[in-house]
Amino acid sequence: MRTSIVPQFRTNLRAAALTGVALAAIVAGSHQGLAQEASETDPSILAAVAKGDQQGRMLVESDTLVYDLNSESVSAVGNVVIYYGAYTLTAERVDVDRRTKRVRATGGVELIDPSGNVVRSAALDLTDDLREGVAEALEIVTQQRTAFNAERARRTEGDVTEFENGTYLPCVDCDGVPGRKPVWQIKAKKIIHRQGDKTISFKDTTFEFLGVPIAWAPSFTTFDPSVKRKSGFLFAKPSYNSERGFGLQAPYFYALKPNMDVTLAPGAFSKQGGFFDAEFRHRVINGAYKIRVSGLRQSAPDEFAGTSGDRRYRGGVTTSGQFDINSRWSWGWDLAVATDRSYFDDYDLPGADSDSATNDIYLTGVDGRNRFEAHAYGFFITQEDDTAADALEQDVGLQSKQPLVHPVIDHQVYLEEPVAGGEVSIKSNFTSLTRNANDIFEFDADNDGVFGEAGETRLLAPSGSYSRASIDALWRRRFVDSLGQVFTPFAYFRGDVFFSSPDDTSGLDDDVSGRAMPAVGLEYSYPFLIQSSIGSQVIEPVAQLIVRPNETEIDNLPNEDSQSLVFDSTSLFDYDKFSGYDRVEGGTRLNVGFRYNGQFVNGTSVTASFGQSFQLAGRNSFDAASVYSTGQDSGLDGDVSDFVAGLSVDTDLGLLLNANARLDKSNLMPNRLEAQVVGLAGPVTAAFTYAFIRSQPDLGIEDDRQELQAAGSVRLNDRWRMFGSTRFDIENTNVVRNAIGVAYDDEAFSLSLSYAEDKTRVTGEATDRTVYLRLGFRTLGDLNSSFDVMK
Structure with a gap:
């Protein structure tokens, strides 16, 4: 019972x-x-x-x-x-x-x-x-x-x-x-x-x-x-580098308080001696910050001969923090500085994989769709200047060419109530910066082996001080008639005030000037839905007309944020195709094309777009001469643009395709093409990426550029897999970088061992050969290490 x-x-x-x-x-x-x-x-x-x-x-x-x-x-x-x-x-x-x-x-x-x-x-x-x-x-x-x-x-x-x-x-x-x-x-x-x-x-x-x-x-x-949280030793960190020799760090975690700790990671290198590394972390009620300090007295600085690392004392400081002011506002910083440019890279410290460290002090505010951001930037270059006697201008004086941005402020507001039945947004920007040296790019346009001749240099950024205040107000409203036609009238206004004080060497004028760009436009589309036994398809012809006056002050104003111009299917219907505020598109332009979306019963989905842009009246901003050559060879520098096309296919069977192309308006030959195929079949995963850019001698791209990247992984069984990647320069028949490795993964333990070569020289000579090792123990932690075979 x-x-x-x-x-x-x-x-x-x-x-x-x-x-x-x-x-x-x-x-x-x-x-x-x-x-x-x-x-x-x-x-x-x-x-x-x-x-x-x-x-x-x-x-x-x-x-x-x-x-x-x-x-x-x-x-x-x-x-x-x-x-x-x-x-x-x-x-x-x-x-x-x-x-x-x-x-x-x-x-x-x-x-x-x-x-x-x-x-x-x-x-x-x-x-x-x-x-x-x-x-x-x-x-x-x-x-x-x-x-x-x-x-x-x-x-x-x-x-x-x-x-x-x-x-x-x-x-x-x-x-x-x-x-x-x-x-x-x-x-x-x-x-x-x-x-x-x-x-x-x-x-x-x-x-x-x-x-x-x-x-x-x-x-x-x-x-x-x-x-x-309690004090104690962490996993040791072994390493090897030809300049440092064999190294070992023994990190110790010290819990100062429940919200405060420090990791001390002293170490030693067989060639360079003792090394100090410490990171302090502190969390408070409204945020947290950390500071990392490292350095050493090098025993053999001549191991770094020919670089900025050839010095006795070397060290660096990195720090970051973020704090909430209230539920909407926060501020913080991200800073890094070192005694020399190559320190972070030579000692495998955070930020070593980048050519520069971005120092940033910021304030942000978010309220629904409205947003405010203010940043003060400084850039610490972590790559070396070219010290050769015939070094090109773009390869020397790198640090002095970096701007001190003080500050850049962005503010975007969406009005809560409609205006004339439409949505209104207002964006504003203020940018102020100083640069100590002109940033000039030298190239050999006629391939005669001589760089920097007349007409073969391009100003990327002038020295001196520059400030700009901009406002951009946009109104638009969407109508759909009984036939399903979509009409979207819009109007916007851009206003800018510039304060320029360039150095005499820049060739620009010391000036205070203003610029205004009003615009009105209409976007029309007529989506057709096709239903059948194979699935549903939508074909949508689109036409967009924008009427504006000509752009002014093109030759007299600095261009810091609008030099990056890529015309493709994603930017075809942008109201202004410039990437920033320093340039503004003018003239009357017509953008036409179509969008396609197909969803098929077998699970395949296809999206595609195709179109072209026409300058109907006024001055073509992309064909306007300026010291920056922005817009040249962009595909928009004629009254009739190149064709742009995009395609994305998902077979739902483990095969995906994405492609984006700019095709010459006269012969449909590609001037720019990016394509990627990703496939998953059984134990094999592979990705292939192809990129092509037509030569642009006036911009310094003297020859066609073609590159193929491939990466893959093969799962040998439920625990073991092999992986590899390669990057191949087709034009110069040179392997730029390759890597191969093996990995083991289960719930309790993981292992990854790989070998990578970096061949950045056209001759194909390897500049870096590195072995990477990672061991992961569940609940205990990870052990990561790298060993440079040659550098």
């Missing part, structure tokens, strides 16, 4: 039910690596239980309930299940002895706590106050599916628990396969948890990989799950 009761001996049975909770709290996080955050199991509930705090009513179910008044004991026998709050304890038998004040659970004991942790044991025998006790054949499986096994566990002195012959497993039923074991585990002869000190000590510990012991430690101590 099944018995269900609320027992009289509430305190005693509560102790029995929560014995496993104590053990779970003790060991659930013992696997955590040093200086890492532990799991969320909180043993503080045990103190509340020991004090008799109420957790709710307790329900006990068993086949038989036996009371022995003489021995003052009560036993639940046969399929015992105890429910107490969110805890569930099952066993074959639970005995409570009031005289000895001991509780014993035997026979397949299992406890599930509120966090989902599962504790299993052959037998539990504890005093009712949890101060003393023993667990036999203990197994704990956490909510994160990590596990800990021990032959025996003993609790003494109220807060000390010793585990004998314990094993930590980073996963159980790894990768979701029942019974699959992890490739690594940690074993210890004895594990001691001191609850008062919140520490866990491991004695005679062995790290096993594929069942083979590969590392041993006589003892080490970490912290229990109640400790969220």
Whole structure:
């Protein structure tokens, strides 16, 4: 007969039910690596239980309930299940002895706590106050599916628990396969948890990989799950570089306060000596910031001969932060500076993969669709100048050519109420900057081997100071008639005020000037829907007419933000095809084309577009002469533009195609083409990208440029895969970069080993050969390292 009761001996049975909770709290996080955050199991509930705090009513179910008044004991026998709050304890038998004040659970004991942790044991025998006790054949499986096994566990002195012959497993039923074991585990002869000190000590510990012991430690101590952040060593970082030699850093995480910490990563290089690296982090109520400082006194600076790194003392500082002012406004910074340009790259520090570090101090505000941004920029160049006697102008004086932006402010507002039934948006921009040297590009337009002759230089940016204030107001409204035709009239106004103070060497005038550009236009489209047994298709012819006066002040104004001009299908129907505020499109222009969208029953989807642009009246801004040559060879510099086309295909079978092209208006030959194919078939994933740009001698692109990039991955089985990539310069028949590697991935462990070559010279000579290694251990962390074979 099944018995269900609320027992009289509430305190005693509560102790029995929560014995496993104590053990779970003790060991659930013992696997955590040093200086890492532990799991969320909180043993503080045990103190509340020991004090008799109420957790709710307790329900006990068993086949038989036996009371022995003489021995003052009560036993639940046969399929015992105890429910107490969110805890569930099952066993074959639970005995409570009031005289000895001991509780014993035997026979397949299992406890599930509120966090989902599962504790299993052959037998539990504890005093009712949890101060003393023993667990036999203990197994704990956490909510994160990590596990800990021990032959025996003993609790003494109220807060000390010793585990004998314990094993930590980073996963159980790894990768979701029942019974699959992890490739690594940690074993210890004895594990001691001191609850008062919140520490866990491991004695005679062995790290096993594929069942083979590969590392041993006589003892080490970490912290229990109640400790969220604690000081300790992190994974060491080995490295090799031909200039630095062999290197090793030993990071140490130091928790100063709950919201403040620092990572000290001292190290040494066999050729350059000791290295200092420290990062300080601080989180406050409304944000956080961090500061990283590193440096060294180089033992052999001549290893970096010919670069800015040939100096005794080298170092750098990076810092970033962000703070909320309120729910809408925030501010912050991102800054980096070093003693020399190549420091970050030479010592593999953050930002080393970029040619410059962008220093930014900013203020942002967001309110629905409305947005405000203010930035002050400075740029720290991390690439070297060309020191050759015949170096081109664009390869020298790189730092002095960088602007100091003080500041750039953008503000965009959408009016809440319609105006004349249409939407109104207002954008404004203020930009102010200073540059110390002219940024000039030299090229050889006639391929005679002589650079920088008359007409063969192009001004990219002038030295001096420059400021501009702009406002752009747009109104538009959409109408759909009974035939399905869509009419979108629009009007906008651009107004600008310029303050220019260029140096004499720039060739520009010192001036204060204004510019106004009103425009009205109409966009018309007539989408046709075609429904058939193969799917649905929409064909939409589009025509857009914009009427404006001519652009003014083209030759007299700096152009900082509008030199990047790519005319393609995505910009065909832009009201103004210039990328920034310094230039504004003028004249009357007609843009025509069509858009296509097809959704087919076999899952394939196709989108396409095609069109052309016509300058109907007024001065063509893209054909206007200026010192910056913006618009030249853009495909828009004639009264009739090149054709532009775009295509995207998704077969829903693992094959995707994207292409964008600008085709010559006279012969439909491509002047610019980008295409990418991505495929997934069984264990193979591959991507191919092709890019082509027609020669533009007047802009310094003397020859056609063609490049092919390929990348792929082959999964050998459910754990191993190979991958590789290559970048090939078709015109110069030169492999620019290639890489190959192998990787292993499972739930408990991951490995990636790759080799990469960088061949930036036309001769095909390798300039960098690097081996990358990454090891990932679940719950312990990652080990990353790189080794330069040649540099």
